[in-house]
Amino acid sequence: MNSVESILGKIIMMLKDSIKTINEYQRAKKLNDLDLDYANLQDEFERLVKLAKYITDTDISYVNLIDNYSQWTITSSASGPFQVDREDSICQFTIQGEGIQELPILDQDKRFSDNPFVKRDKLKYYLGIPLKVSTGENIGALCVLDQSEKNISLEKKRLLQLIADEIVEKLEHKKKLDQLEDQLASAIKERYQMAHDIRSPLGGILGLTSTIEEENMDADESKAYFKLINSSVSKLMELTDDILDKRQKLGDKNQFDLSSLKAHLEELYLIPASNKDIALDVSFDKTKNQYKFSRRKLLPIIGNLIANAIKFTPSKGSVAVKLDIMEMDKRVFLTVKVSDNGIGMSKEKLKELTNDALGLNPGTNGEKGYGLGLQLVAEMVNSIDGKLNVVSEKDKGTTMDVTVPI
Template sequence: MGLFRKIIYSFLLFLLISHIGLSSAFAVTGEHPVLIISSYNPDARQTSGNIYDFMEEFERLGGKAPIALENMNCKSFSEAPLWKNKMEELLAKYQGKRSPVLLVLIGQEAWTAYLSQADSIRGNVPVLAALASRNAIILPDDSVDLKTWMPDAVDFFHDFPNSSVKAGFVYEYDVEANINLIKKLYPKTRNIAFVSDNSYGGVSLQAHVVEEMKKHPELNLILLDGRTNTIYTISDKLHELPPNTALLLGTWRVDMYDGYFMRNATYTMMEAAGDVPTFSITSVGIGYWAVGGVIPSYRALGKDMAHQAVRLLQGPDSDRVEVEVIPNKIQMDSKIVKDKRLDLSSIHQPIEMVNETPSFYEQYKYHIWTVGTVLVVLLSGLFVSLYFYYHTKKLKDELQESESALREAKDRAEESSRLKSAFLANMSHEIRTPLNAIVGFSDVLASGGTSVDEQQGYVDIIKTNSDLLLRLINDILDVSRLEADRVTFTIEKCDVVPLCQQVLASVSQARKSENEFIFECDRESVDLRTDTQRLQQVIINLLSNADKFTRNGKITLKLEVDDEKRVATFSVSDTGTGIPLEKQKQVFERFEKLNEYVQGTGLGLSICKLTVEKWGGEIWVDSGYTDGARFVFTHPFEIEQPNK
C-alpha cells in the first residue's frame, strides 16, 4: 500500500474516531471479531495511527477475524464515574455470537475502565492493552467528590495477577529515578512541586507520585492539581513556590473547567516558574522548558500489537502472559544544561540529548538546498532562454519571408516602444522631482556652513520628498496589483460612520490644513461588509486631493444610504478650483495631473477608480456641482471577494 493511501486511510480513521461516539467504526462482517475499544483522549492522532498500523499488519500476518472498533469518547476526569458503565455496556454489546476472540484496549481510560469491572463482567476473553501505564487507579463511584478525592495507586502486575490481560505494552513512570536525577543535579532541593491536570492520566500519575514520595520523607511534596486549578491559578502558585523547590511536570491538557490546553499552557507556566529547576516525568516540557527527565521511550506500537494479537489467536503459546513494559530513558536539554552549567558527570546511565548544536550541514541544510535550488532554477532558466532564443530566431526568419507580417510586427514593436517611453517619461518626471530635492539638500547639508534652524529646514524638505517618493512607489505597486487582479480583500463587517469621522480627523491633522472638514450623515450607524483598509484608502485619497486644491475653504464628506438598492453613496465636495468639464474623465487616468505645479503622483484617483470597481461600485466626478469639485463613489452593502 502506497504512502499516500496510508495517509488518507489514517486521516479517515481519525475522523471516525473523532465523531462516531459509541457507534461502531467498522461493521462486523462475521462472528467473533477482534474488538478494539479506544479511549479517545486528546492524543487521537497517535491513537488512530496505531490502530491503522495494527489493522494493516494484522491483515498482512494472516489474521482472519473481522475487526470491530468502539470509542468510549473519554475527555476529562470529571466524567470518570461514567467510564465504568460505558465499558460494561460495550462488553455486554458483544455477547453470544458476537463475543470477541480478542479484546484490544487502547488508552488509559479504556484500560482502567476494564480493570474496574467485576471478574464476572470481564469474562475470559484474552486482552491486549496499549498506550497505558502499569500504574493505575480504580474508578470511583458517583458519590465521590472527584476534585478532592485522593485515590490509591494500583500496579497492574502486583494487584491484578489473575487478569485476562495476556499481552500488550505499558509505560512505567519512574518517579524514583526522576527524584534521584533532581537530587544529583540540584542537591539543595527540599521541595518537589508536582503538576498534574484534570485528566485520568494526571490523577493516576499524581496518585503514583504521592505513593512513591513516601520513600523520600526528607522532601516536601507540593501538589499543583488541575482538578482544583486553572492555568492562571497554577501560574500564581508557581510564583509563590518556596526556595529550594524543583518542579516535576506530569500532564497538562485539561483544567478544572474541562478546558483543553496544549503547549500554550506550559508556556504560560514556564513564564511563571522563572528560575525554578524543572523536570518532566512524561516528556511534557522537554525541548523548550524542562532541564530533562527520566521518561518512557515512546514509539509507534500498532505493528507490535498486531504480532502479539496473532500470537494470542494462533500461536501454540497463546496462554503465555507477555505484557511488555516500555523501557525508560534519560533525556536532557543540551541548551539548558549549558546555560545552567550543570555537571552531568554524576549520571552514569546513557543520556539522550535534545537541542544539541547541529552539524554544519544540519544547521545550514535549508540554505544549501536553497542555493542548489536557485542554481537549478538559473540553469533551467538559461536552457529555457536559449530555447526561446532559437525559437524566436526561427520565427523571425519566417516573418522575414512575409512583408506584411514583418510590417505588422514592426508596428507592434513601435507601439510597445511608444508605450514604454511614455511610461518611463512619466516615471522619470515624477521620481526626478523628489530625488532632485533629496540630493540637492543632502549636498547642502554635507557642505556645512548653515545654522541649526536651516539644517532642520533642509532635513524637513528631505523627509517630505522621501515620503513623496515612497508614496509614488507604493501607488505604482497598488496600481499594478489592482490591474493584475492580485488584490485580496479582507472582508469584514464595519460601521462606516465612525470610520469616516476618524479618517476625516486624521487627514485634517496629518495635512495641517487650514480648510474646514465636515462630515454629513443622517444616520448614527451604517453597517457595511467591506475591506476597511481599502475603503479608508479611497476616502483618504479623495480628501487629500480635495485639500490640495482648496485654500481656506470647506471640504465635506457625505454618506447617504439607499436601503432599497442596498447601496451606500459617499461624496467628497470642496470649494476649491474645480475641474474643467472636458477634463473630468481624464483625472482617473494614470499620471494624469491637471496642475503640474501641485505636488502629487497622479496615481491616487486611478487607484480609487480601480479599487471601487473591484468591489462592484462606481466612481465619477459630479459635473453638476459648480462650487469646486465633487467626487462620488458607491459601495454595495455587501461585497464578495474579487475573482482572480
C-alpha cells in the first residue's frame, strides 16, 4: 500500500511540475508578445511608480517585469531601467501567487535573508502586487520596499492595486497601438506607392509647362492657361510629398537600422554581462547601415538569445553578437549570430531543444533555469517567417543564428 501511495505521490508531483512549467511558458510568452522595449519604458511609468512610493511613504518603489532569466526594473527616479538576475528577485515569488504579497519582516524570511539587495540596502519590508494581464498571466509586479517595518492600510493597498491595474492597461494599450500603427503603416505604404506612381508624370508636366512659360509667346491667354496648369500640378506635387513624408516619419518610429539595434542591445545587456564578468561585443556591417527594418519582435528574440548565452557562459568568458544584412533570391534578410564560449551542449541535449526540461538547466553561476527561452525564440522566429539554427559542442560553446526577412 505504501508503495502504491509513493508512486501516486510521484505522479502527482510530476503533474504539478508539468503544469507549473506550462504556466511559466505561457506567462513568459505573454510578456514577450507585448514586444516591449525596456529601455524606453521609464518615461511612461516613472510618475506612477513615484505615486506608489508617495501613497505608502516607503523608501523604494519599483515596477518589475520578469522574463525567462531577468527582472527588468523601472524606478521612481529618472536614472532609467536596470536589470537583475531573476533568482535575486523578490517579485518572482509575487508573480507565482494571485494577490498581494506582504513581507513585514523581509530580512528574517529564510528565502530572502541572504538576498544581496536585502542585505545591501538593509531592507525590512516588502509589499508586491502582481501585474496581471487580461488573459490572466502575471508578467511582473508593482512593489514597495522600506528599511523600516511598515503597516500599510487596506485602503492604501487598494490604491496600489489601482496603480498596478493602470500599468497593465497602459502596456496592453501600447500593444494595441502598435498593432494599429502596423495597419496604418500598411495603408500608408499603399498611398506611398500611389504617390510614386503619379509623381513621375506630374513632374514631367510641371517641367513642360515651365519651359513653355519661359518662352516668348504672343498669346497672353496661353500663358495664363499654362500658369493655371503649373499651379495645379505644384499642389499635386506638394500632396505627394506630404504622403511620402508621413510614411517616412511613421517608419522611422517603428524601425531600426543596424547601428540603432546595436545601441539598444548594448543598453540592455552590457550591464548584465559585466555583472558576470563576461565580455559582450555587438558588431555590425557598417556598409549596410542604410537598410531599415521593423523592430517588431526583434528585441524579445535577440534578447532571449543573449540572455541564454550569458547564462551558460562562465566568468571571464565572452559573448559575441554579429548583425548583418544579406540578399538572397531577390529578398533581403536580417541575420543575427550570437556566439559564446560557454559550457555548450552535447548532441543529445541539442535534440532536446523542444523539451520543456531544457529550460530547467542551471547556469554557470547556478542561475536557475526559468528558461524555456529557446522554445519561445523558435516560436517567435517562426511567427515572422524566419529561421533559427543552433550549433553547439559540449565545453566549447554555442552559436545561434537567426535569419528573418525584412
